[in-house]
Amino acid sequence: MRSLSYVHLAFRSVRAHISRSILAVTGVVIGIAAVVIVVAVAEGARAEISRQINSLGSNLLLVQPGAQVAGGVRQPAGTVLSLTTADALAIAREVPDIVIAAPFVGEEKTTISGDLNWSTLVAGVTPKFFEARGWRVADGQLLNDDHVASAAKVVVIGRTVARELFKGSDPLGRFVRIERSSYLVIGVLAEKGQDFTGRDQDDVMFIPLSSAKIFTIGRSQVNPEAVHTILVKTESAQSMQAAETAIARVLRLRHKIVGRKADDFRIQNLIQVAQTSDRAYRQFTSLVSTLAGISLLVGGIGVMNIMLVSVTERINEIGVRLAFGARPQDIRRQFLLEAVLLCTIGGLLGLIVGYVCARAIPSALGWPIEFNGQMALIAIACSSLVGVVFGLLPAERAARSDPAALLRSGL
Amino acid sequence: MSSLVTLDHIHKQHRLGNQTVHALSDVCLEINRGEFVAVVGPSGSGKSTLLSILGCLDRPSCGSYYLHDEDVFAQSKIRLSELRNRHIGIIFQDFNLLPRLTALENVALPLFYRREPMRNPTARARAVLEEVGLGTRMRHMPAQLSGGEQQRVAIARAIVNDPDLLLADEPTGALDTSTRDAILALLDVLQRAALTVVLVTHDPEVASYARRTIRLRDGAIIGDTGCRGAA
Ligand SMILES: Nc1ncnc2c1ncn2[C@@H]1O[C@H](COP(=O)(O)OP(=O)(O)OP(=O)(O)O)[C@@H](O)[C@H]1O
Ligand SMILES: [Mg+2]
Numbered sequence: 001m002r003s004l005s006y007v008h009l010a011f012r013s014v015r016a017h018i019s020r021s022i023l024a025v026t027g028v029v030i031g032i033a034a035v036v037i038v039v040a041v042a043e044g045a046r047a048e049i050s051r052q053i054n055s056l057g058s059n060l061l062l063v064q065p066g067a068q069v070a071g072g073v074r075q076p077a078g079t080v081l082s083l084t085t086a087d088a089l090a091i092a093r094e095v096p097d098i099v100i101a102a103p104f105v106g107e108e109k110t111t112i113s114g115d116l117n118w119s120t121l122v123a124g125v126t127p128k129f130f131e132a133r134g135w136r137v138a139d140g141q142l143l144n145d146d147h148v149a150s151a152a153k154v155v156v157i158g159r160t161v162a163r164e165l166f167k168g169s170d171p172l173g174r175f176v177r178i179e180r181s182s183y184l185v186i187g188v189l190a191e192k193g194q195d196f197t198g199r200d201q202d203d204v205m206f207i208p209l210s211s212a213k214i215f216t217i218g219r220s221q222v223n224p225e226a227v228h229t230i231l232v233k234t235e236s237a238q239s240m241q242a243a244e245t246a247i248a249r250v251l252r253l254r255h256k257i258v259g260r261k262a263d264d265f266r267i268q269n270l271i272q273v274a275q276t277s278d279r280a281y282r283q284f285t286s287l288v289s290t291l292a293g294i295s296l297l298v299g300g301i302g303v304m305n306i307m308l309v310s311v312t313e314r315i316n317e318i319g320v321r322l323a324f325g326a327r328p329q330d331i332r333r334q335f336l337l338e339a340v341l342l343c344t345i346g347g348l349l350g351l352i353v354g355y356v357c358a359r360a361i362p363s364a365l366g367w368p369i370e371f372n373g374q375m376a377l378i379a380i381a382c383s384s385l386v387g388v389v390f391g392l393l394p395a396e397r398a399a400r401s402d403p404a405a406l407l408r409s410g411l
Numbered sequence: 412m413s414s415l416v417t418l419d420h421i422h423k424q425h426r427l428g429n430q431t432v433h434a435l436s437d438v439c440l441e442i443n444r445g446e447f448v449a450v451v452g453p454s455g456s457g458k459s460t461l462l463s464i465l466g467c468l469d470r471p472s473c474g475s476y477y478l479h480d481e482d483v484f485a486q487s488k489i490r491l492s493e494l495r496n497r498h499i500g501i502i503f504q505d506f507n508l509l510p511r512l513t514a515l516e517n518v519a520l521p522l523f524y525r526r527e528p529m530r531n532p533t534a535r536a537r538a539v540l541e542e543v544g545l546g547t548r549m550r551h552m553p554a555q556l557s558g559g560e561q562q563r564v565a566i567a568r569a570i571v572n573d574p575d576l577l578l579a580d581e582p583t584g585a586l587d588t589s590t591r592d593a594i595l596a597l598l599d600v601l602q603r604a605a606l607t608v609v610l611v612t613h614d615p616e617v618a619s620y621a622r623r624t625i626r627l628r629d630g631a632i633i634g635d636t637g638c639r640g641a642a
Contacts, residue, residue: 012511013511016511316507317509319507320507320509320520321520321524322468322492322495323466323468323495323501324495324496324501324520324521324524324568325492325493325495325496325497325521325524325525325572326492326524327488327489327492327524328488328492330524402469403463403468403469404463404468404469406463406468406503406507407459407460407462407463407466407468407503407580408459
């Protein structure tokens, strides 16, 4: 009899006590909503990281001056200017599997155009830098080797700088003042957005490394050839580990560091840096996961409670079913299914609530979120699991009830 | 053995705290196919206890029960469910219809639990409801039916799976006399159609419908008008 099937029965009995049922599954609703939020944020973080890794350029190592660890205290990068342009050349020459080793100097400067000024990162680079990061211009051209060789006063600016200094007019062919020198704008970079630290990657301008050293930045009395960073691009992701070791060997040799003496440089894998930069997400997701766990537990107990009440209320129904041939496992199945249905309804409501809440996260907390079909699956699986776990006891009690009590009602 | 039911030295004790109540003591009984038996006795004499044992709803403390030569209480729980499903139908004083099912669905309940499926269970349930005179009340909920109608639904439910044994505990106790007579007439018809009926009652008038009367007092049989019954 279709109309008597277990699912149909479960629906009827949930519907018969609709408000009580909804109250009972509130915990499940909250728990599943929290699960949905956690998954949305975690997925969003993952998508964001891989997007950033793409924008950083793949297979990149960052070599910076400064001891990795000095006496247990980590020195800020760049306090000792130990890396030089020659180091970059040596790395490119001597380390196998390396495509590019691009030197970089950079400093925060106030730049001026007409009566507008803007403080931004001014970086001295060679054309290889753009190659390593895979950056392109939206307008004009990039720096080339001639610009570097002649220490030309030309600049390629990021989108944000273009917007702030030129307010919508075409920057190409105009001039930007950096300290006492004027630079001709020859290119505007394509927009890239924020990096994993939240820094605006378009708030930057690039001048030839040679020009930077002569006119503007990175001038060190101690070491005129010093650079702030060497950006290294390896052939493949697999060769990064070996390249890291080889670079360290080359630099130790060049810097005459022997034995147990510490390095005067450090090498970072940008992907690892990006992946460890999501601590805030992690704290949030572990907090909400805890909330999810507690809510599901409370929700499960709520469902168990309502099911126990239901078993007591329906002791006559159970007796009748047993008296007319139901096996204990039929009764168990019926009540288990009812608990699962109850929780699944809670799970579906939780899915909706979680979706609505998660939608508010990007604007409230500034984190990206991501939804996928898997989430609905997880929500339904979690909630039915809660139903099974917390439905077992009531179902067992129902299955064990004594049908002989039916004939005792007259007493 | 040719009898449908054989009870062999059945005892039933209930434990209430540290006190033991002897609900049945040393009951021996044979009921043949097609009999109409009334069980009478004062309140607390063990009538319902006897019926719940006959209906495989409760186990005796000791003694054996043979249904169709099958030793009932030596069977597994699964087999007991099957016996209840296929060989026994029960009618209660307060009907015990499931309140959220329609009359038709209530009648179809034993078919739902039937192990070997029936070709058209709904048609069967409908036919039985018509047989008890409720062809026009199939879609009604129990609360929308009168007491007599509810008891007819309960009877239909008890016979839908063609049982051998129909058990009734005070089936007319909650009904007025004219409805009572209609219900008893219905049971009589069923019994004449080769059903074995065991009916528990206080009421001597009800008992007079039966062809055999068993008297209980303090859990023991003190009288049996049946010629082949063992006392
Ligand atoms: N579960 C139980 N626990 C304790 N005592 C019980 C239990 N069930 C029945 N009894 C006792 O067993 C005796 C027989 O009860 P039973 O219900 O069979 O009587 P009855 O003849 O049907 O009475 P009535 O006519 O009032 O329905 C009674 O004394 C009753 O108190
Ligand atoms: Mg009784």
